[in-house]
Amino acid sequence: MNLTHPGVGGTGLLLDVSKLPKEEAEKFQRSLEQREYSSYTSSLIPLQRSLPDIRLKGCHSLYTDLSLPETSVIIIFYNEHWSVVLRTIHSIMDNTPPHLIKEVILVDDASTDKVLKEPLEEYVSRFRKVQLLRAESRQGLIRARMIGFQQSTAPVAVFMDAHCECFPGWLEPLVTRIAENQSIITTPTLHSLDSRSFKIVKIHEWGKRKSLLIPTLTFPNLLFTWSSMSEEEWKKRTRETDPVRSPAMVGCVIAVSRSWFKKLGMFDPGLEIWGGENTELSIKTWLCGGGLEIIPCSNVAHMYHPHRPSEESDIRYKRNIARVSNVWLDKYKHYTDNYDGSIADYGDISDRIALRDSLKCHPFEFYLTNVNPYQFIPGNGIYTGLIRNVELGIDCLDSGGRQNGDKVNVLLYSCHGKGNQLWDFTDRREIRIGGQCLDSGYGDNVVTKKCHGLRGNQEWEVISLEGHVLLKSHGYCVGVTKSESALVLGKCHNSALQQWIWKQNRKPRIS
Numbered sequence: 001m002n003l004t005h006p007g008v009g010g011t012g013l014l015l016d017v018s019k020l021p022k023e024e025a026e027k028f029q030r031s032l033e034q035r036e037y038s039s040y041t042s043s044l045i046p047l048q049r050s051l052p053d054i055r056l057k058g059c060h061s062l063y064t065d066l067s068l069p070e071t072s073v074i075i076i077f078y079n080e081h082w083s084v085v086l087r088t089i090h091s092i093m094d095n096t097p098p099h100l101i102k103e104v105i106l107v108d109d110a111s112t113d114k115v116l117k118e119p120l121e122e123y124v125s126r127f128r129k130v131q132l133l134r135a136e137s138r139q140g141l142i143r144a145r146m147i148g149f150q151q152s153t154a155p156v157a158v159f160m161d162a163h164c165e166c167f168p169g170w171l172e173p174l175v176t177r178i179a180e181n182q183s184i185i186t187t188p189t190l191h192s193l194d195s196r197s198f199k200i201v202k203i204h205e206w207g208k209r210k211s212l213l214i215p216t217l218t219f220p221n222l223l224f225t226w227s228s229m230s231e232e233e234w235k236k237r238t239r240e241t242d243p244v245r246s247p248a249m250v251g252c253v254i255a256v257s258r259s260w261f262k263k264l265g266m267f268d269p270g271l272e273i274w275g276g277e278n279t280e281l282s283i284k285t286w287l288c289g290g291g292l293e294i295i296p297c298s299n300v301a302h303m304y305h306p307h308r309p310s311e312e313s314d315i316r317y318k319r320n321i322a323r324v325s326n327v328w329l330d331k332y333k334h335y336t337d338n339y340d341g342s343i344a345d346y347g348d349i350s351d352r353i354a355l356r357d358s359l360k361c362h363p364f365e366f367y368l369t370n371v372n373p374y375q376f377i378p379g380n381g382i383y384t385g386l387i388r389n390v391e392l393g394i395d396c397l398d399s400g401g402r403q404n405g406d407k408v409n410v411l412l413y414s415c416h417g418k419g420n421q422l423w424d425f426t427d428r429r430e431i432r433i434g435g436q437c438l439d440s441g442y443g444d445n446v447v448t449k450k451c452h453g454l455r456g457n458q459e460w461e462v463i464s465l466e467g468h469v470l471l472k473s474h475g476y477c478v479g480v481t482k483s484e485s486a487l488v489l490g491k492c493h494n495s496a497l498q499q500w501i502w503k504q505n506r507k508p509r510i511s
């Protein structure tokens with residue numbers, strides 16, 4: 001194919017499949033179907049490829065302590081492509097000072113791919129510090145990670161997915177923060193490893209608030225989403241290299257002190273396969289006296305590849321989440337996926353509750369007031385539910401049901417009280433439905449747009465008027481046209497056309 005240094009330096013290899021010989025094109029296609037990423041492309045890229053030093057300017061002088069604790073890196077794989085696992089290991093070995101790595105523990109979660117048996121064993125035997133464990137039967141990511149952890153001996157553990165690549169200087173900043181405070185769990189700046197070309201794409205720039213995204217919990221399913229940092233947090237930081245408080249984690253690279261992880265009861269062993277463990281760990285470290293931070297000076301690329309959903313994995317995920325909610329969320333468990341109680345059997349959680357009690361962890365309310373006061377919980381807004389027009393009486397604001405579009409016109413529709421009409425007024429002063437926010441930046445049009453969390457045209461006032469409310473943004477109010485047929489954003493006036501009935505639910509968390 002005439003490739004020179006494919007993928008080296010983190011550049012990708014974008015193959016023009018139409019130019020490949022038929023047989024090769026078929027191999028390429030098959031590799032995509034098998035793994036959800038192009039292992040064909042991966043196998044053309046050297047197992048040991050250099051990545052550039054992308055650390056922020058201030059990082060080099062910050063992390064020079066030679067007496068940091070040692071680390072065990074724990075990597076689970078299940079039928080991961082050989083080249084992807086090995087590139088993960090090489091990148092660790094090449095970009096970490098040897099004295100900081102005590103061991104790399106690979107746990108094979110009962111893979112069936114033959115190349116991951118003897119050939120892998122033989123390949124990794126060149127690394128003195130790499131151990132390979134085999135689970136006898138499929139354990140799932142969560143329990144396999146604990147098998148690796150139990151085998152490990154260093155004072156700091158790093159759990160890493162088997163499809164990552166580490167940049168120069170990735171480990172020192174993670175461990176330094178833990179050495180300062182052992183109840184802080186740290187995660188790196190995560191970049192993206194493209195699943196087709198294996199190109200590394202930088203995602204975050206810590207100097208720009210707009211591009212600075214941190215993981216936040218989503219309700220009702222307790223996954224994570226990327227959302228922008230609050231102004232308060234932004235102002236607290238004095239240097240772009242400062243650690244960033246993170247309400248949640250992605251879960252693909254986690255550094256944690258052995259003693260803190262043990263004290264927190266490790267991962268809940270009742271969680272199946274994967275999903276929910278990152279949420280559980282995030283919530284409990286915050287509630288039980290620790291914290292969770294992203295360390296800007298640490299850089300790791302992770303391949304985000306789609307998981308094929310199935311009914312089975314769906315139920316399993318819901319069950320995991322039901323466990324986490326029932327242990328940690330107090331009254332807020334009613335806002336999670338299992339609010340209807342459809343997952344009745346989530347197993348015995350009594351030892352988890354006992355653990356929470358013995359550690360005297362805060363109630364979940366603490367998370368909402370101290371960790372992420374901007375946490376959005378649909379149905380728990382300051383105002384929540386239907387927004388009914390006073391003049392018309394029977395018509396409500398309706399999002400039309402499109403949740404992920406760019407700009408969507410809001411409709412006036414007869415009130416039915418279903419999802420498209422259930423709005424929340426949030427602590428960020430958004431008027432929100434799912435991930436869409438009412439936006440006043442489009443002339444007299446009343447639209448929703450993807451929430452950006454940066455206030456501006458998505459900042460509203462809900463002004464109370466004798467039981468009714470005005471919805472106001474930058475001096476304009478949402479109302480109904482005089483012909484009473486459509487919505488319009490116009491100068492505020494004194495008419496029932498601009499007055500709405502909306503239920504107040506609670507006090508703002510932030511004044």
Ligand SMILES: [Mn+2]
Pocket residue numbers: 161163252302303304
């Ligand atoms: Mn992953």
